[in-house]
Amino acid sequence: MSPEITIAEDEIGRVRRCALALPGTSEKLSHGEPTFFVQKRVFVMVANNHHSDGHTAIWIPAIRGAQEAMIAEAPGTYFKPPYVGVKGWVGVELPKVSDEVLGELIRRAWRLTAPRALLRANP
Numbered sequence: 001m002s003p004e005i006t007i008a009e010d011e012i013g014r015v016r017r018c019a020l021a022l023p024g025t026s027e028k029l030s031h032g033e034p035t036f037f038v039q040k041r042v043f044v045m046v047a048n049n050h051h052s053d054g055h056t057a058i059w060i061p062a063i064r065g066a067q068e069a070m071i072a073e074a075p076g077t078y079f080k081p082p083y084v085g086v087k088g089w090v091g092v093e094l095p096k097v098s099d100e101v102l103g104e105l106i107r108r109a110w111r112l113t114a115p116r117a118l119l120r121a122n123p
Helices: 003-020 066-073 099-113 116-121
Strands: 025-030 033-038 041-048 056-060 090-093
Touching: 003 025, 003 033, 003 041, 003 056, 003 099, 025 041, 041 099, 056 099, 066 090
Parallel strands: none
Antiparallel strands: 025 033, 033 041, 041 056, 056 090
16 A cells, blocks of 8 residues: 555544544545535535645634635645635635544534534534
């Protein structure tokens, strides 16, 4: 196994641990990559060298204005992903964020996506 694949698998494992620890979540393959749902809504998409773009990343929803602010603050860590970037989603370079930051970003994405009843039950 090449080092690039090992690194990507380790990074995907970090995402998996964070995402599946949240209530009501599940993992399914979507477009060949692990994708995480809260009930039937996507809140984290893994992008492992999507169309050979060189990113080992996740794509997550963000509140209005956060995408631009995050990219401006750390352009080597955050980026505007294809397809969902126009809706305010943010790409996050996995090797550039700590487990703590990754967990917080995933929890925020979950809170933006989870149905209200689930949010009330899990404040």
